Amino acid sequence: MNKSNIMLLCASPRSKGTSAMLLERIRVVTGGEIVFLPQKGSLDKLIPAMQQASTIVISGPCYINTYPARLVELLETASSAGGFTGQKLYGIINGGMPYVHTHRHGITLLQLFAERNNIAWQGGFVLGVGAMLDGNPLEKHMDRKTIVPAFDMFIQHIAEGSPSPDSLYEQAQKPPSKIMTYVFSKLLTFLVVKRIKKHGHDPDAPNWYIREQK
Amino acid sequence: MIVIISDDSKDNWGAAFEETLLQTESEVFRFSSNKLDIKPCAACGSCSGKTYGRCIIPDDMQQVLVKIAGCCSLILISPIVFGGVSHHIKKIMDRMASIGDPRYRINKGEIVKGMSGQGMNYYMVGTGNNISEAEKSAFLYLHEENINIMSAKGRAFVLDKGFNRELINKTAQEILHE
Ligand SMILES: Cc1cc2nc3c(=O)[nH]c(=O)nc-3n(C[C@H](O)[C@H](O)[C@H](O)COP(=O)(O)O)c2cc1C
Numbered sequence A: 001m002n003k004s005n006i007m008l009l010c011a012s013p014r015s016k017g018t019s020a021m022l023l024e025r026i027r028v029v030t031g032g033e034i035v036f037l038p039q040k041g042s043l044d045k046l047i048p049a050m051q052q053a054s055t056i057v058i059s060g061p062c063y064i065n066t067y068p069a070r071l072v073e074l075l076e077t078a079s080s081a082g083g084f085t086g087q088k089l090y091g092i093i094n095g096g097m098p099y100v101h102t103h104r105h106g107i108t109l110l111q112l113f114a115e116r117n118n119i120a121w122q123g124g125f126v127l128g129v130g131a132m133l134d135g136n137p138l139e140k141h142m143d144r145k146t147i148v149p150a151f152d153m154f155i156q157h158i159a160e161g162s163p164s165p166d167s168l169y170e171q172a173q174k175p176p177s178k179i180m181t182y183v184f185s186k187l188l189t190f191l192v193v194k195r196i197k198k199h200g201h202d203p204d205a206p207n208w209y210i211r212e213q214k
Numbered sequence B: 001m002i003v004i005i006s007d008d009s010k011d012n013w014g015a016a017f018e019e020t021l022l023q024t025e026s027e028v029f030r031f032s033s034n035k036l037d038i039k040p041c042a043a044c045g046s047c048s049g050k051t052y053g054r055c056i057i058p059d060d061m062q063q064v065l066v067k068i069a070g071c072c073s074l075i076l077i078s079p080i081v082f083g084g085v086s087h088h089i090k091k092i093m094d095r096m097a098s099i100g101d102p103r104y105r106i107n108k109g110e111i112v113k114g115m116s117g118q119g120m121n122y123y124m125v126g127t128g129n130n131i132s133e134a135e136k137s138a139f140l141y142l143h144e145e146n147i148n149i150m151s152a153k154g155r156a157f158v159l160d161k162g163f164n165r166e167l168i169n170k171t172a173q174e175i176l177h178e
Helices: A018-030 A044-052 A069-081 A105-116 A144-160 A178-198 A208-213 B013-021 B061-068 B087-099 B133-150 B165-177
Strands: A006-010 A033-036 A055-061 A088-094 A120-127 B002-006 B028-032 B073-079 B100-107 B110-115 B121-127 B156-159
Touching (some): A006 A044, A018 A055, A018 A144, A069 B087, A088 A105, B002 B087, B013 B028, B061 B087, B087 B100, B110 B133, B133 B156
Parallel strands (some): A006 A033, B121 B156
């Protein structure tokens, strides 16, 4: 891999979030620069950089079970522009839920984009419980013992330009047990309710837009 | 009330669905997502805190949210793009977080969320021509995950014969009889 020719693209609007943290971990090994997807204006100017890169790594959050709209817009723009010549593409998606299946669509989306556009799909990495990290190092992840080596292996694949198998991330995270599922849902609900009340709102009141209709 | 949001960049899908639905339903609202000015979600967190339940981005999504909050059925119509929806429709989906219930629930042993109010029927219609099997299954998978996380009901349809009136009528009838 030509180090100067790697594009590390952050598809989150949060520049200090988990997607960016994961890219920074990659950057330390591979070099290159992190590019933040602009949230406004035309995305045309990003296309030449994508076409010139030999390796593209996209890291983004999971919004409603797949990547955010702005990344979809970039993929549509890139696909209409064309001009790809076998660039290698890796994808990372992180979401709040402690499961792989809830976020996996993003990885499939990137693979289908690659297959349509003469881009060499090299594999993805799905990370659950990414919201709890909130940009903090991977060493703080609840499955750190398995996630850290798996993600570092993913970075090795990028550095070597080799394909990364889905089994790498699938085997590194286990869904929480029955008891932990219960504890998590109660704890997370307690935290969101506390936040809502702190701002003077009633979590049981009808939604603001429903009240607006009346 | 049924709300249709369609990406009509190529054909007027939304109007065609509305025509059939209006034969039975009296209240149908329709938006063409490609003609609306909708900014991407900025993940500012205001809708789950400071302005709980309300998105603070002042654009056309405000009028869409007023209609879809509390509607009984939402129909999203999009060309299938790499096994997902177009960015015009995805912007709507991302911005719907403000009408979600931020509290967690458990369904089939897993943590999920829900929508505020009574919950809605959530339909997705994917359009295109000769869509590959991989894209079809990815699209159906996305809908399956969406209804799971939203604790909603509903179905996804793939219409892969282009803009075909007969298929549109048949799909609209199926949605009405759900
Ligand atoms: C609009 C929106 C939709 C989201 N949808 C999901 C979702 O469907 N599943 C999930 O697990 N997390 C969801 N999340 C949570 C984010 O995926 C999570 O906070 C992630 O860690 C953010 O990554 P970032 O720090 O790189 O922005 C959503 C967040 C937002 C703002």
